[in-house]
Amino acid sequence: MTALLSLAGLTRRFGGLTAVNALGFDIGEGEVVGLLGPNGSGKTTALNMISGALKPSGGQIVLRGEPIGGLSAHRIARKGVARTFQLVRVLPSLTVLENVLAGLAFRGEPLWGEVAQGEADVLLRKVGLEGRAGEAAEQLTYIDQKRVELARALAARPALLLLDEWLAGLNPTELRTGIDLIAHLRDTGTTILLVEHVMEAVRALCGRCIVMNAGTKIADGETSAVLREPDVVRAYLGTAHA
Amino acid sequence: MKTALGFAVAAIVFAVLALAPFYLDAYGIGLMIGMTGYVTLASAWGLFSGRTGYVSLATVAFFGMGAYTVAVLNETLPYPVILLVAGAIGLLVAAVVGFSTLRLAGVYFVIFTFGLAELIRQLVTWFETTVTGTLGRYIFLPIGPEHIYWQLLVLCAATLLITWWVGRSRLGLALRVISDDEVVASHIGIDIARTKLALFAVSAVIITLVGAIQAPRWTYVEPAIVFNPTVSFLTLIMALLGGASRLWGPALGAIPLFLLFEWLSANFPNHYSILLGLLFIVIVFLLPRGVAGFAEDLMRRRPGGTPAPAKPAPTPLRSEGGEARP
Ligand SMILES: Nc1ncnc2c1ncn2[C@@H]1O[C@H](COP(=O)(O)OP(=O)(O)O)[C@@H](O)[C@H]1O
Ligand SMILES: [Mg+2]
Numbered sequence: 001m002t003a004l005l006s007l008a009g010l011t012r013r014f015g016g017l018t019a020v021n022a023l024g025f026d027i028g029e030g031e032v033v034g035l036l037g038p039n040g041s042g043k044t045t046a047l048n049m050i051s052g053a054l055k056p057s058g059g060q061i062v063l064r065g066e067p068i069g070g071l072s073a074h075r076i077a078r079k080g081v082a083r084t085f086q087l088v089r090v091l092p093s094l095t096v097l098e099n100v101l102a103g104l105a106f107r108g109e110p111l112w113g114e115v116a117q118g119e120a121d122v123l124l125r126k127v128g129l130e131g132r133a134g135e136a137a138e139q140l141t142y143i144d145q146k147r148v149e150l151a152r153a154l155a156a157r158p159a160l161l162l163l164d165e166w167l168a169g170l171n172p173t174e175l176r177t178g179i180d181l182i183a184h185l186r187d188t189g190t191t192i193l194l195v196e197h198v199m200e201a202v203r204a205l206c207g208r209c210i211v212m213n214a215g216t217k218i219a220d221g222e223t224s225a226v227l228r229e230p231d232v233v234r235a236y237l238g239t240a241h242a
Numbered sequence: 243m244k245t246a247l248g249f250a251v252a253a254i255v256f257a258v259l260a261l262a263p264f265y266l267d268a269y270g271i272g273l274m275i276g277m278t279g280y281v282t283l284a285s286a287w288g289l290f291s292g293r294t295g296y297v298s299l300a301t302v303a304f305f306g307m308g309a310y311t312v313a314v315l316n317e318t319l320p321y322p323v324i325l326l327v328a329g330a331i332g333l334l335v336a337a338v339v340g341f342s343t344l345r346l347a348g349v350y351f352v353i354f355t356f357g358l359a360e361l362i363r364q365l366v367t368w369f370e371t372t373v374t375g376t377l378g379r380y381i382f383l384p385i386g387p388e389h390i391y392w393q394l395l396v397l398c399a400a401t402l403l404i405t406w407w408v409g410r411s412r413l414g415l416a417l418r419v420i421s422d423d424e425v426v427a428s429h430i431g432i433d434i435a436r437t438k439l440a441l442f443a444v445s446a447v448i449i450t451l452v453g454a455i456q457a458p459r460w461t462y463v464e465p466a467i468v469f470n471p472t473v474s475f476l477t478l479i480m481a482l483l484g485g486a487s488r489l490w491g492p493a494l495g496a497i498p499l500f501l502l503f504e505w506l507s508a509n510f511p512n513h514y515s516i517l518l519g520l521l522f523i524v525i526v527f528l529l530p531r532g533v534a535g536f537a538e539d540l541m542r543r544r545p546g547g548t549p550a551p552a553k554p555a556p557t558p559l560r561s562e563g564g565e566a567r568p
Contacts, residue, residue: 051429052428052429053425053428053429072428072433073425073428073429074427074428074429074430074431074432074433074434077428077429077430077431078431082429082430083429085425085426089423089425089426091418091419091422091423091426092422092423093418093421093422094418094419094422098415098418101415102415102419102430103430105412105415105416106412106416106430106431106432107430107431108431110412112412152426152430155430156430156431
């Protein structure tokens with residue numbers, strides 16, 4: 001089986017700091033993989049390199065057999081990599097509907113006009129925003145902004161979806177809803193790399209986990225086994241986060 | 243329905259304007275030419291700068307190139323071909339300049355575009371004095387003022403039509419996404435550099451054509467006349483006054499300001515520049531969002547108008563982790 005995404009020796013330095021150090025792993029088609037690690041361990045930097053927001057200092061990123069490391073973000077997006085952001089980023093001056101239309105209009109196979117409207121309706125229903133199309137995105141509550149962001153990412157019909165702490169900051173009820181939503185995506189075959197601190201979500205969603213500490217991968221395997229590994233426990237106990 | 247009505251009204255307005263030469267004297271037609279020229283310049287400026295936030299002072303660079311192309315070619319090529327050549331030159335220069343400068347941020351772009359206009363003026367001057375040996379050129383084209391006016395009117399209508407079309411196209415959505423958040427824009431597949439370049443090129447071609455169409459009016463042309471930086475500043479002030487990002491905004495600013503400048507330069511020829519500067523300051527101070535934006539605010543405040551959207555409270559549930567922003 002060839003991997004959907006394959007990282008090898010992926011490295012990013014900021015001045016003297018090596019934020020991601022020789023990171024390597026494969027993700028198969030349809031897998032939902034958790035990427036864990038204490039704050040500052042390099043998870044977002046890794047996502048930024050995969051999505052093209054940052055250029056790698058070294059190493060390879062291969063998507064479906066094609067090297068994409070160092071390409072500009074819009075090229076990578078058009079190849080089917082979609083993402084959400086750790087600090088939610090809706091397009092504030094656009095409506096909910098326009099946010100999703102923007103996700104459809106510039107993907108690899110762009111969708112525009114009436115077809116796009118229909119597709120946007122489907123996506124809004126999928127994330128629980130039916131009937132909210134005309135609302136201004138910047139006036140939505142936090143969870144609804146997260147829904148918009150997810151719908152916009154799904155609009156790309158992504159081969160690979162990168163979620164950066166998409167569940168952070170939700171209250172328990174919202175968290176349940178959020179987990180169910182991602183579970184639904186998993187069950188319909190979306191490949192997801194999920195950066196997450198909420199252990200409940202990781203256990204519920206990810207069959208496999210990768211753990212980073214100080215830029216380096218320290219564990220990779222079946223979720224419950226990984227979470228019991230002494231190195232992982234130590235990495236987490238050593239920081240404020242748990 | 244609203245669109246159809248808007249088109250009908252615009253068509254009537256332009257039809258009435260097209261009749262102007264039949265009931266105006268020579269001075270009146272001259273005034274209409276100047277006004278239509280500035281409405282077109284300001285609208286074309288707004289098409290790029292109002293939608294990307296890049297403040298360009300290159301207006302006169304393109305305007306002057308258009309005029310100069312006509313001056314150089316007026317005895318060798320048929321007039322319509324000259325206009326095509328002028329448009330092509332504008333496009334080429336815009337592509338080169340845009341490609342190399344749209345990566346510059348904010349104030350660097352402003353300075354660059356101002357420098358570009360000066361550079362082109364100096365280059366033309368140098369070329370004329372050292373290579374051809376004559377600084378000025380004469381334009382003898384059998385084109386009456388009313389024909390210049392009609393051509394400008396068509397260009398003006400085309401500019402507004404293009405602006406309207408951009409507003410509803412994918413390109414327009416791309417521009418709104420870019421002005422909201424460039425990081426999101428690139429991550430949903432928008433080629434930011436190409437989008438800005440496309441708009442810069444369209445705007446520059448229109449501006450070049452304004453210069454080319456107006457050129458036959460001057461009869462005598464030299465670099466200091468056609469590359470006068472005041473054109474860039476006036477265009478900018480007009481578009482800002484009216485509201486550079488709206489369809490009709492630049493026109494709303496250009497008409498009153500053009501008339502005011504005409505009056506000022508006729509009555510206070512010596513203090514004209516000072517008054518211009520003062521006016522610029524007052525406009526930016528009083529109407530930061532332009533007349534169109536100001537009118538919208540007024541409508542919102544009126545009981546019958548659409549209510550102004552309340553500013554949302556900052557979202558309370560932000561995660562604490564710092565995000566690496568590219
Ligand atoms: N753009 C940047 N410039 C400089 N340092 C950065 C940048 N982005 C991240 N870092 C640093 O890289 C390290 C990893 O950060 P990050 O990838 O955001 O960690 P995580 O997402 O795992 O919390 C941190 O020390 C952070 O300060
Ligand atoms: Mg992070």
